[in-house]
Structure formats: C-alpha cells, structure tokens
Amino acid sequence: MISTQDYRVLPDAAALKTISKALAVLDAINSPDLEYRYYTYNAVWGESEEVLEMSDGEGDQMLILFRPEGCVINGYLDGYEQPDKAQVTRGLPASFDDFIFGEPVSSIETTFCLWYTPAHGWQTGIIEIEDDGSEELLFILDGNPDTYAEWANEYYGEDTDRSPMDVAAVAKIYQGETLTRAIVLGIVDEMENWLQLEEDVQAIGYPYDFSSL
Template sequence: MTISTKNLNELPDALGLMRLTQSLAVLDAILSPEWEYRYYSFNHAWSDGEMMASMRDGSGDQWFAIFCAAGVALHGVVHEAPAFRPGHPLPAIFNCLPKAFHANLLHEPAFTTQDSTFCIWRLDNEERWSCGPIEFSTDGDPDGSAQLLNILAGRPEQYVEFAKNYYERDLNLSDVSAIYRHQPLSEALGQRLNPELDLESLKEDLAEIGYPMLDLDGR
C-alpha cells in the first residue's frame, strides 16, 4: 500500500528513516556530481545535535526532515495538490505538531513551511507516526504526500526505477541494495553505479552525509 498521510504504517522508525535518507543522498551524489541536479540530500551535522534530510524535484515540490533528540519530523510541499495554500497552510497541518519541532522545523526559514501541504512526525518515545487531523473532501492524493513519501518505503527497487526515469541509468539492484544496507562505499561499487565517478571528489559529500567509505586502495 502506498505511503501517505492516510497510511504511515510502512514508514520505518526514526533510525531506519535516517539510514534510508542517507542512502538516497549517497546514490544521488554518485549519479550526479553536480549538486543542483540531485533530488536527495542529507546533512548529518545540520546544526548542534540535529541532522537534516531533503528531497527537491527542481520544480518546487519538496520535503524536509529534521532529526533531533525529540525524534523526527518531516513536512512536504506539492504545488498541484488541492491542499496547497501558498503562504497560508491549512491550520490542521501543524496544529498538533509537538513543540519540540517548532523551532527546528516549523520556524526554520530554509524549510518553507509557509507553503506546506502536509507534515508528519514521530517522537522518540512513540511507536507510530502522526500527522495533523485534516479531513479532505477529495479522494486520491489531496495533500501530495503519496507522491513524495512512497520512496521512503525503503525498497531498493524503487530507487532503481527512479534512477532509470530521472538519470536515465540502469542500475543493478544488488548494488543499490548494498547502499541501502550502508555497505561502505568502495571504488568498485561506486564505479559499477557510475562508471564516470571520481570517488576522490565524492569524499566531501560522503562526509556531509555521514556515510562510510573504504580507503581508495580498498582497505
């Protein structure tokens, strides 16, 4: 079943989501040396004690996730969604957002929450994801959450399909699965994913993402 605010059961827990979004960021960094063309990014030192993951499609649709001691919160913007109210998000989107996320997500200028169409969160001491109690009169995907969140189901074949459509690259499922497992990136694995990759130039990206890499001599 598709992940959306109507069904958050398939989302991983906070640690699982952190590792998954790191993997997505690494795969994008491998396939696209130019940062501005990437969909996914991750900063494991976003601010003191906090990490940040994001998705931007280049057309304004996006999500941002903040990982902190309180847990994790993610908001998204889909401009074609019926819930899109630029500058005036539906109040219920954030009415129940725990105060622990207000400063680092809701009031963070970089995250453009003034345009949000949905927000989800999970406190560290909770076992389920939550979202605001919004009732829509339309079927389908009224807040755009299904469009943006389904990649977070954590299935490597989803990224294989994404890479084929967006980067026009046919990736081996086992190689993508290795990144999803956080297997340290070797030169051989990087070259299989992108034969044009200069692994040395990827060091700064991997350090920012917080993803392990083998030494260039394979150790």
C-alpha cells in the first residue's frame, strides 16, 4: 500500500499527471453533479501549473500540483494528529513553496507531503508521525485501473442498479486514449448530458471525440 513510509510504486510526475487526469475524467463520467465527485482537475491552475484535487466532502483533501520542475502532493486527513509542517516539508524545492505555504493549502492544512523532481525522484521531509493516514488517500495513485473500478463501483454504485464498469474502458482512460462515446458507455449505462461532459473534459485538458459511437 502506498504511504509516506513506502512510496516506491508512485509513478513519476508525467505518469502521475496522466493518472490524475484519468481520475478526473472518470469521476466526471460517473458523477455529472460536481458536488459529488471525489476527483477534479484544473489544467489552467496557474501559469505552467495544473492541479488535481481530491475531496471527500467530509474534510479529507488532497491536492497535487504539477509544474515543469515536477510535482508535489499535499494531503490532509481530518481527525489525524497534525505534524510540524516545517518538518514534513523539510527539503521541499523552492519552486513548490508558494503552493504549499500559500492558499488554499494553508487553510486546508497538511497531514503529509511528498514531492517529485527528475533529479531526485520522490522525497518526503522528516516524518515524525508514522500514522499520518497517507494510505487512505494515496492508494488510488497506483496506476492500476482495477483500483479505481473497485472503489468507484462501491462509491457510485452503492444502493443503485447501475452495472459494474468495464475495467477495459477504465484502462483506456488511464492510458490517455481519446475519450469516445463508446468508452463512456463502458463506464456508465447511459450519459444524459454529453454537453456537460464535454465541458468537463475540456477543463481537464483530456482528448475526446464524441462525434460517433
């Protein structure tokens, strides 16, 4: 299981960006209502900056910033003991300072932090509290389509009669394939608002072609 104690299977920044966009696209398909999505992606967060946001609506949040220098993950889990932020971010490259020490991260707070640069790979600061809940948020980033399908079938399919999603369709999105109507209908039984999905996918910066089945 991925955590701040063992993050060897975390992909590099480029692969993680692909996974992050896939998560946001999949959630946009599964939940036309933004309020109920876990994962959203902003491809124009700032100049040369893109961000994945995870929010469970109950206080837990994760933000991943992508910059030319690499990426950084800020996680916050409600109810967990808060570490000294100066320690968990010790050694953080200066290019990530404005994000980690500015808003909205400062208001969200920080339970754990990891960052990636091409020169040094994944790193963390000083971990004083091993039980930081990072497993609960980082598990989805393993790059395995089955991981998302299992989670989403439970989260979006609970107490409904919707069909389990086609893992092969999930895998196509994980691989960055152009999103088509056929792929979408492998995720959900029907899509009522294709225009809304088109707008969401554009905001994510993901390729699509809804011209035909």
